[in-house]
Amino acid sequence: MQTSNDLKTLLSRIDRRGYPAYKDTRGTYQFPGYVLSIDHVQGDPFAAPSKLSIHVDGRQAGFPQNLYRLSCQRIALQDELTRRFGHLAAQASFQAKGSGHSGLISISRCGQEVLERTACRLDPNTGKLVLRLEVGFPANGRTINARELEKILFDLLPRCVEQSLFYRNLNQARLQAVADLAEDQQYIRDMLPQMGLCAFVADGSVLPRASGVSSLPMKNAVPFHSPQELSVTLDLPHRGKITGMGIRRGVTLIVGGGYHGKSTLLKALELGVYNHIAGDGREYVITNESAVKIRSEDGRSIRRTDISMFINDLPNGKDTASFTTEDASGSTSQAANVVEALEAGTSLLLIDEDTSATNFMVRDELMQRVIHRDMEPITPFIDRVRELYEAHGISTILVAGSSGAYFHVADTILQMDRYVPRDITALAKQEASAFPVSAAPLSPAPLPSFDRRPAPSPEFRGDRIKLKSLGRDGVSINRETIDLRYVEQLRDGEQSAALGYAMVYAQQHLMDGRHTLRQIVAELETLLDEKGLESLCGGRSGVSFLARPRAQELFACFNRYQGLQL
Known part of the structure; x- marks a missing residue:
């Protein structure tokens, strides 16, 4: 390993040479408190920036093990350090001048979800920290400007590292809060199956977003509050008692007028498979981690998927037990999406009628009288939704605004009224009794074998x-x-x-x-x-x-x- 002084000498030697001479900088260099590794050098100042990594020994980084004892805590800590470094890097970026990407200092841009990333990795055994970033090596035209790179590597970057990767220099109370939140979120996730739930939405959660293109919480939004009938209380390891709506396993229907919050609630549940940062408003919206959002997907490719539990006896004689197409219809794509979700091990399907194929979801009584079942190759989802739960343990949460057909098969019916949820199960069931189901029940359909064995392409x-x-x-x-x-x-x-x-x-x-x-x-x-x-x-x-x-x-x-x- 070379020293930082070796790097300074090298930069002085290649200054004002052609840009390819930057390739000589590849290698590792010992700086005070950390090792700088130049892993990949860009070919010219207009190409993708160079890739660097910072390596900090566990004893130097100094993060106590209680902050990353659990996997969820480690990922949350890595996320927090990435955000901290990213904030500092944005301030330092382009302070060094030049052509193309000269002076750029960048790292992953984190959203509202807490994701495991290559940008920052903390070894759970040693506490060693590795942070990866990109730097635009400066040039004038295509001539090396080593003095500006020296400014980045010996001034700007060390300041970012010192203020973001050493425990002694960070807000330690904030880091503890990050770790505690992650543990509380994982506790809820672990408790869902024990409580017979597939999702939990805490009272006080802010579900609406600032706009259709923003994932930030809406200001002055109506906070979520559980209906009394569905209210549950959990005792979290750090926050203590928390109350909210527990969505039970089975078939849950979300109804209500337009713009009253049906799809907003479903979207929050859809993203509840991830943990969220503090202040997002959905920190305590937790969904079964295997949940899959299902929709129609016209034109998608399908490869040898058994969709026969939903589609059979096509007029062209095409085999639906091993269905293949390069251009799926709305119904065949949604059928494939359901079956593929089952193959992926989901125990919860999330569906919004707005993005579904109508003929896949339901056939009303009048249509069934005119077009008899034996003339229709599609078995609608409504005819399988209870079977999926009762025979295979797969729950469904469904948003519906235009059809009451699912009242008959739902276990729980929620009405969203100006973003306030109400349990209207009893009322809806009573009203549905005036519209009895006339179709005879279907024979159960076994799940596909899921024995597809891909060969290399x-x-x-x-x-x-x-x-x-x-x-x-x-x-x-x-x-x-x-x-x-x-x-x-x-x-x-x-x-x-x-x-x-x-x-x-x-x-x-x-x-x-x-x-x-x-x-x-x-x-x-x-x-x-x-x-x-x-x-x-x-x-x-x-x-x-x-x-x-x-x-x-x-x-x-x-x-x-x-x-x-x-």
């Missing part, structure tokens, strides 16, 4: 694979786009990037035609648990900014790849 041979994140919209691999726009529980473009790397890793190491998709995802989860997101990057130069997706999103990505060999 030829496109993934060799090391020269081009991978590009398209933000939350998807990922491009060798110019093949995997469309993730409608995988609504993805919250960050870095999760999409991680899905791309996971696809490449799975194709090269796990997909062999013998392992099922379930086994492949399970092996990926074990890899991420034991070795972290960095393990997906293989031998690539520098670790990319990645955020961990759930297993459910891994399934969603694999299922939307048109080249999946099944």
Whole structure:
């Protein structure tokens, strides 16, 4: 390992040379209190910035183990340190001048959710801290400006490191509050199945967002308050007693007039699979971590998926027990999304009628009289929703505003009235009794075998694979786009990037035609648990900014790849 003085000497030597001479700076350098590693150097000042990492020994960092004793606490602490460094880096960025990206200092931009990221990783055994960042190496035109890089590496960056990565210099009460909140959130998540619940929304939560394009809480919003019939109280390890609405397992229907908060509540539940930062308003909105948002997805690719429990006897004779299409309809895409969610191990489906295929969700009595069941290949979701719960333990939370058909099959019916929830189960059931169901019950349908065994695709041979994140919209691999726009529980473009790397890793190491998709995802989860997101990057130069997706999103990505060999 070289010293920081060695780096200064090198920078002086290459000053005013051609930009490629910056490549000589690659390596590790001992600075006071930490090690600076220059992992990848950009090819020119207009290319993607250089990748650097900061390594702080556990004794130097000094974070007490009680702050990261639990995995959820460690992730929350990493998130807090990333936010702190990002705030300081934004102030220091572009203080060094030059062309292109010269002077840029950047790190992952964290949203309202707390995600595990490659940007910051704390070793749970040693307390060692690794922080990854990007720096635009300064140039005048395409000539090295080493004096400006020296300003970054020996002045601006050390100040950011000193004020964000050493426990002695941080607000220790704030760090303890971050760890305590994470433990309380995990406690609620662990208690849900024990209490027969699939979700919890604390009284006082702020569910509406500032706008349709903002994830910040709305000012002066109506705070959430549970109906008495659904109110439950938990005794959290740190906050103590907390009261809120417990959504019981089974079939829950959310109804109400337009703009009264139905979809707002569902959106909060949808994102309740993640922990949220303090001040978000949804810190104590906790949903079963396997929950999957289901919607129609016209035009998506489907590969050998058994949708026969919902769609059968197509007029063209197409096999729905092993259904394949490059251009799915609304109903076939939603049927596939449900079945794939079951394959991914969900125990809770979240559905909004606004984004659903009407013919997949329900067929009214008049339509059934005109078009008999034996002439309709679609078995609507309403005919399977109770079976999914009673036979397979899969609950559903459904938003409906235009049809009362689900009153008959729901266990709990909530009305949102100006953002205030009311339990109207008894009233709705009484009214529904005046509209008896005339259709005969269906025979139960067994769940698919989930025995799909993907083989490696030829496109993934060799090391020269081009991978590009398209933000939350998807990922491009060798110019093949995997469309993730409608995988609504993805919250960050870095999760999409991680899905791309996971696809490449799975194709090269796990997909062999013998392992099922379930086994492949399970092996990926074990890899991420034991070795972290960095393990997906293989031998690539520098670790990319990645955020961990759930297993459910891994399934969603694999299922939307048109080249999946099944």
